[in-house]
Amino acid sequence: MGHLITVATCSLNQWALDFQGNHERIMQSIAEAKERGATLRVGPELEIPGYGCYDHFLEGDTVLHSWEVLAKILESDATIGIVCDIGMPVVHKNVIYNCRIIAHDRKILLIRPKMWLANDGNYRELRYFTPWAKHRQWEDHYLPRIIQAVTSQVKVPFGDAVISTKDTCIGVELCEELFTPASPHILMGLDGVEIFTNSSGSHHELRKLYTRVELIKEATLKLGGIYLYANQQGCDGDRLYYDGCALIAVNGRVVAQGSQFSLRDVEVVTATIDIEDVRAHRAKSSRSMQAASAERYHRVEVPFALSTGHLDEFREEDIVGLATSKAVDVHYHTPQQEIALGPACWLWDYLRRSRTQGYFVPLSGGIDSCATAVIVFSMCKLVSEASARGEQHVIADARRMTGEPEDSTYVPTDPREFCNKIFHTCYMGTENSSAETRNRAKDLAAAIGSYHVDLNMDTVVTSVRTLFAFVTGKAPRFRSNGGSNAENLALQNIQARLRMVLAYLFAQLLPWARGKNGGLLVLGSANVDESLRGYLTKYDCSSADINPIGGISKTDLKAFIAYGKDAFNLPILSSFLDAVPTAELEPITETYVQSDEADMGMTYDELSVFGRLRKVEKCGPYSMFTKLVHEWGSFLSPIQIAAKVKLFFFEHARNRHKMTTLTPSYHAESYSPDDNRFDLRPFLYNARFPWQFNKIDRVAGVLPDNSVRSETVGKPKVV
Template sequence: MGHLITLATCSLNQWALDFQGNLDRILSSIAIAKERGATLRVGPELEIPGYGCLDHFLEGDTVLHSWEVLAKILSSEETMGIVCDIGMPVVHKNVIYNCRVVVLDRKILLIRPKMWLANDGNYREHRYFTPWVKHRQWEDHYLPRIIQAVTKQTKVPFGDAVISTLDTCIGVELCEELFTPASPHILMGLDGVEIFTNSSGSHHELRKLYTRVELIKEATLKLGGIYLYANQQGCDGDRLYYDGSAMIAVNGRIVAQGSQFSLNDVEVVTATVDIEDVRAHRAKSSRSMQAASADRYHRIEVSFALTSGKFDHVRDEDMMGLIGTNILEVRYHSPEEEIALGPACWLWDYLRRSRTQGYFIPLSGGIDSCATAVIVYSMCRLVSEAARRGDTQVIADARRISGETEDSAYVPSDSREFANRIFHTCYMGTENSSTETRRRAKQLSEAIGSYHIDLNMDSVVTAVRSLFSFVTGVRPQFQSQGGSKAENLALQNIQARLRMVLAYLFAQLLPWVRGKSGGLLVLGSANVDESLRGYLTKYDCSSADINPIGGISKTDLKRFIAYAQTTFDMPVLSSFLSAVPTAELEPITATYVQSDEVDMGMTYDELSVFGRLRKVEKCGPYSTFTKLIHEWGSFLSPIQIADKVKLFFFEHARNRHKMTTLTPAYHAESYSPDDNRFDLRPFLYPSRFPWQFRKIDEIASVLPDRSQQGLGIDKTKTE
């Protein structure tokens, strides 16, 4: 047996500006780590104030309260005998840095500022923080008096340094630094650092975990070493859901992994590793030659050993982390499972922290509102499972939300019963609605247990239409009744907008109707593709309080419904999968039934492709066309592809103003159209793109048509 070290990393459900709650969760994680015999604990990025403070990081109060929380952590008995890596903002020489504060026995060993900041996609760290650009350099940082009173230190090292204990060497790497090409762990490892800590605020995105795991494994595969990855978990107060999955890797192999989705506020992952395995892994000539010439890091020497030489506190499950014994098989959820779990956990955090009494959604009988409702039901399943396990925090939150008194013995152990208490659904039919959608909505509500209302709103629509006629002297008609396109669109939109008005009325008063107090949050159900295309009415049911599917494609939603049909035992969902997507805002005739994909001029699968090209691959109209010539050229002609590209960009451009009013949505897709957060683009475009479209037309007119070559495809079927 070599030199064993028990190490701890964690996922914490921190909340922006919840300093008391964040403190309690940090102390709890340290206590659990010590109980398991750990001598090193690492927590998520900016865990003291919460990662999602945004412009609050610019306020002196946020920094002040972070120091106050750190003082309480240092004053407690929890940090005695364990090295703790804790995250908070620090002002050094009037510059705000995103920092890790490494402490031991009521002393600060090092303040390590972040050197590479996340500044794309969902992140704007450069707006709040400045990167530390003095690599492998450090300075004195003079501590505030509140900390001096606890640590008896006047100043501490601040900068890019490492910590040398009696038996090993520890280096710090922060979130984005792992994702950079020249990550700090490389040079630190060559200079003898054996344990790397990484504190992250990494959000969930469908199919993203694999990339994160591979980077963590790669960090020590060639280099050798132990990597502790900590992450925020839960809704930090905004659109993102941080998906935990704290991990420990040794020499390129994952030896411990936490849950990716959980209702737990605190989750600690521990493993006992042998530091000699790192040294044996590094005994390679080429690595030694590079290490011998590596730049030197300043070492902060600490008279403390992570190895104890005792095995009293080593648990059997932690021994599984030892190289040479069982190696953990990393758990990846399928995209369908991710949709069932991620948005459900986000909804639970939002519900309990907003201190409202539940959710309300208009059920249309279509797949989008169906998927949203099933995600809420998935949330109820997670709550009931946690309650059956005896999770006191979940039970307490469920009692408060459902209107129970403090001394109530209620336990939400049945998911359908709990859904009936907190989830309210409503079918808002008109003369244009079909019996099929009404039936599907009712059957779905029965399957999930929601408190359901079925109503006709024709009288409200007629009243508004009559008011317009009274004021103007003319009565608008649908196109099928002889009206113009303008009349037809206006009559559709008024139905959609009135549903939004009624949704908020019922959301505010349904608890009162049921003898309870408070109100409900209205859920939106516009998917990412419809939002991108602008295929929605501004201020209709797409306008809500939050939207759990606003970052999920229609294609993935259909796969989720197919998964839920079996997993949740809901046969009714098959009827949603086979139904033609329709808004049901125009009269149904013997020869006409409104269809979403016909109205849009493209399929949902095509919309997903456009979305990824526009955002992820950063393509404008012309480069989108050139890429699709290769991808779609075997079944569409160049002219057909050109027409689809031009139609998409035209519709996207002329509907961009709608993105400024999109309901805050759960972020799940890399091409989300979320305005001024994730997708920074103007909302007034030259929507016909005369220069770009002309170039597309010029190229399309001379390219050969490959769509008919040897395939025997009827060209008209693709138009």
């Protein structure tokens, strides 16, 4: 064994523009790292202002307050005896950069700007920042006076440089730079950098963690080295949930992993590394040949050693506890567990930071509102478990939102009891509702402990219908009673929209009716597939304050409910899985019961395929058709596939306007149609796509029909 180095990375629950709270969490993470003997601490991307400031990054105040927070950190003892990697925006020569500030002993060693910016999907970094294009070059950056007064430095290096300590060399990589084909760690490693830091603001998406971990492992597998990955954790004030999972890897092996979903505001992950292991891993002829010709990085020298010294320098009794960290098996959650944990943590952050008293959801007796309610119950379970562990910030937030006095000793250790205090559900029935859905809603509420209200709203619906008839002299009828499609749709929509109005009324007044103060946030329960197809009423129960399932597919929600039945001991969930999805907005007759998939003209499994091809694989109508001819050609004819593709694009296009008013939803799926942030497309189309559809029809007419005529074959493969 040789020189041992204890390094620390962390996940912080930062909040956009919460400079006071962000400062406190940064200070706590540095203190914990030092307590564990770490001499290097890495924090998340843009941790001082919070990653999700968006256009606030263009405001001078955001940069000013970031410098003020940094000054407080530097004037304290935080950076004494430890190298700290801290993130904030910096204006250099009137250009805004996303930067890392490397500090030690109350001095700034280097400001390293981000070189490759994330600018797709949920990310718009090029809107606020400019990439540093001068690779392996640096300039002088003249510090603001508030920093000069603390550090006695007038200028510091700014650019693509590395830090050279007495015993090793540290290089910085920022989030997206790990995901690029030509990542900076390769060239830095060839020039002798042995420790790489990566500060990230990476959001949770179902099944995404594996990709991130593999990239981190691969970064040092061929190259050799120590890789420290830090990430934001929690709701930063928007649709995204940053899922933490700080990691430390050595030579392609993960030696420490933080939690992916947690209610903790600060989580520090440490590992003790033998730097000689890196040097041994790099003792390869081919690597040495490439390193010998590598271009040079400027090294900022610091008279400080990260290592505790060579073992020869220690007495035998001092060596106890200095063992290096060993490789660990990376823990991955199943998609069902991710749904149970990610949206639940996001809901908790949203609830405590909005300083409201709970949530309200209309329970329809269907699987979507059921999934929303179970996620809230999962949140209550996480709160109860954290409280039982004595996590005081969780207990304090729970006491505040439940209206407990300051001297209260209340601790929410029973999830059902806590759920009854902060979660309110309501079944809003009409003459078109069935006893089955009403009972399922009631039984689910009883199982999870929510405060439940059951009502009939026929008198409200009748009043609106009567008003319309009085004004126009015409009384609309359902299709089953001889009405037109326009009448039938309008009568369905008015029921849905009135439920939204009643939801907000009950959300505002239910706490008052229970003798409490404050109000509730209304939760939406439209899944990503319904939004993709436009199978929802504009300004109905899909309109809410936030929607925890708006980025989750129906297929994944059903798998989550099946998982929740046993994981949460909720046998009632079986009845939701067995039920046919229905809106229950039309009269039930002997020959007709409304069905979601029949109304949509496509199955939820098909919608998942359409959604991924459209968004992830960037397919227009024709390319989607050609792909599906190969994938579905064994059980559908080209003509049938063409009809399905055309119907999907027609319905998606003509309902696209609904996405402009979509409730802010937890982002969990890569094919989300959320117009507000993620899916930037027009909302007014020629929905008949004459050029594209005519080409599909011409090709479909001449392709051979290879479909198998079997009733047992015919389901699309869900990817």
